[in-house]
Amino acid sequence: MSAVRSVARCLQEATAAFIVGLLALAGTAAAELPEVIERVRPSVVVVGTQQLTRSPQFVMRGTGFVVGDGRTVATNAHVIPAAIDEAAGEKLVIIVRLADAKAQQRPATVVAVDKGHDLALLRIDGPVLPALTLHEAEPVREGQxxxxxxxxxxxxxxxxxxxxxxxxxxxxxxxxxxxxxxxxxxxxxxxxxxxxxxxxxxxxxxxxxxxxxxxxxxxxxxxxxxxxxxxxxxxxxxxxxxxxxxxxxxxxxxxxxxxxxxxx
The missing domain is CATH 2.40.10.10 (Trypsin-like serine proteases)
Structure with missing residues (x-):
């Protein structure tokens, strides 16, 4: 009888330890919104065009965010201008805010467009930027x-x-x-x-x-x-x-x- 109690006690202790472990993992995965924003902000960029001979020189067109290898920016296809006047010195650029709160401008090139879903991918040069993680686990739910x-x-x-x-x-x-x-x-x-x-x-x-x-x-x-x-x-x-x-x-x-x- 004592052996049965010992086995039962071991099972209870193991179950409790397992639950504590799961709670610890959940606490690590989830975070308060201010902490999440701190992680997300460095990956969010301004998308626009730059032309030194016009006023204003920079024209904002929308928002983008860094994905993949840190040199790819995702945005809407309609954010990208239909044409760039390269002869007049116009170029597509992104602006990113660095850790010291300074803004840095980088040239961008369109590498892929999905007009059916209004998506576009841009390629940028320079140091790698922090990329956001794309959700691919459980389905997104109403009320989330x-x-x-x-x-x-x-x-x-x-x-x-x-x-x-x-x-x-x-x-x-x-x-x-x-x-x-x-x-x-x-x-x-x-x-x-x-x-x-x-x-x-x-x-x-x-x-x-x-x-x-x-x-x-x-x-x-x-x-x-x-x-x-x-x-x-x-x-x-x-x-x-x-x-x-x-x-x-x-x-x-x-x-x-x-x-x-x-x-x-």
């Missing part, structure tokens, strides 16, 4: 706590990253066919042909300038999606005469696919 960092209102608030938080309020298809043929513009028709896809609807408000920024899990900082302020809203809110304050993000799985297609 999220945050996003970027440069709202076209940099009018300054070129310091701003963070907003909220939840994923819905996971919903991007394509809502119009009631009649007049509402089926070329973009919607193209999406219907290629198939609709789900996007994340947020209860936090993003602004122009946030486009291309990372939507991340508020506890771990893993990128869940890419904020989109033009492509998605034109499809989801084209019937609205005034902005609704609703924001959207493209799921990160499409960014992973683009990174894989782009290769090393």
């Amino acid at each position: 706590a999220v945050a996003f960092t970027g440069f709202p209102i076209g940099g009018a608030l300054g070129l310091s990253p701003v963070t907003h938080r909220g939840i994923i309020s819905a996971i919903t298809p991007i394509v809502l066919p119009g009631a009649n043929a007049r509402e089926l513009n070329a973009r919607v028709v193209q999406q219907i042909r290629s198939g609709s896809f789900d996007i994340y609807q947020l209860d936090a408000t993003a602004y122009p300038g946030n486009s291309g920024g990372p939507l991340f899990d508020a506890n771990r900082g893993e990128v869940l999606g890419i904020i989109n302020m033009v492509f998605v809203k034109e499809n989801k809110e084209s019937v609205l005469s005034k902005p609704s304050g609703i924001s959207f993000a493209i799921p990160v799985r499409f960014l992973r696919d683009l990174l894989q297609k782009a290769g090393p």
Whole structure:
């Protein structure tokens, strides 16, 4: 009988130790939002164009964030200008804030574009920057706590990253066919042909300038999606005469696919 009690006691102690270990791992994986923001901010960059002969010389177009090998920047495809006037000295650049709070400008080159999901990858030179981790574990859920960092209102608030938080309020298809043929513009028709896809609807408000920024899990900082302020809203809110304050993000799985297609 004493042997049975001894075995039972050992099992209880082992179970308790296992639970404590799991709790310790969970505490290590999760973090408070201020700590998460500190990790995310160095990877978030401004995307724009530079031309010395114009005023202003720098024109901001949106937000981006560093992924992969530390020299790749993800953003929205619509953030990238349709054409660069290289003859006039115009160039695509990113601006990153370094650890000493100084801003550094780096030339950028477009290496891959996915217009169907409004995504683009840029290549930058110079020292490697800290890359964000892309989420690829359990499915994203409605009600999940999220945050996003970027440069709202076209940099009018300054070129310091701003963070907003909220939840994923819905996971919903991007394509809502119009009631009649007049509402089926070329973009919607193209999406219907290629198939609709789900996007994340947020209860936090993003602004122009946030486009291309990372939507991340508020506890771990893993990128869940890419904020989109033009492509998605034109499809989801084209019937609205005034902005609704609703924001959207493209799921990160499409960014992973683009990174894989782009290769090393």
